[in-house]
Amino acid sequence: MFDTMTMTKIVGGLCGALLIFLLGAWGAQVLYGDYGHKDDHAQAYTIDTGSEDAVEEVVEEVPFEELYAVADAGAGERLWRQCQACHKLDPGANGVGPHLHGVVGREKHAADGYDYSDGLLATTGAWTPENLSGFLENPKEYAPGTKMAYRGMGDAEDRANLIAYLATFQ
Known part of the structure; x- marks a missing residue:
């Protein structure tokens, strides 16, 4: 089916x-690249973007206590949907995670019947809003x-x- 002449034509093609692609790449480099130019001259045209004049905006962080004082529990209910896959709000009903009924102000690792990880057992104190x-x-x-993923x-x-x-579930 293939003879020597056919293979020679394919390899030659x-x-x-390949030669055409290499010549095209070389031509593009000559036209658009820095081929043969040195860094001793200034750019012909510079576009001012104003980045040197830009003033960095300082974002003042509001203390958490102030945010918590004006917090919206209704908006928190929508956020709860992320948590309810692993946690329950029913008292004593542990899921993958401990129940969160009365968690605000409760001592850490105090949910009865839940096996806490060593990482969480190492923490002390109560679950204050800040904690x-x-x-x-x-x-x-x-x-x-912690086991929490x-x-x-x-x-x-x-x-x-x-x-x-x-905090509404106390």
Whole structure:
């Protein structure tokens, strides 16, 4: 089916196509690249983007206590949907995570019948709104070794709203 002449034509065609692509790349480099230019001259035309004149806007962080004071429990109820896959609000009804009924102000690792991880057992104190906010922001950083797989809630206002919603279940 293929003889020597057919194979020679195919190889010659591939080599010719490669040569065309290489010449095209070289021509584009000459036209559009810095081929042969040195850095000793200024650019012909510069577009002013104003980036040198831009003033960095300083974002003042509001203390969590102030956010919690004006938190909206209704907005926190919508955020609760993320949590209810693992936690329950019924007293004593543990799921994958401990029940969260009365969690605001409750001592840490005090949900009866729940097997807490060593990372969370290492923390002490009560679940104050500030402690809950720190935990919800980044659980792995707050309690290294925790079983909680949640990545965290970055927005402080959302955390305050969620904690305000949890506080309604006391």
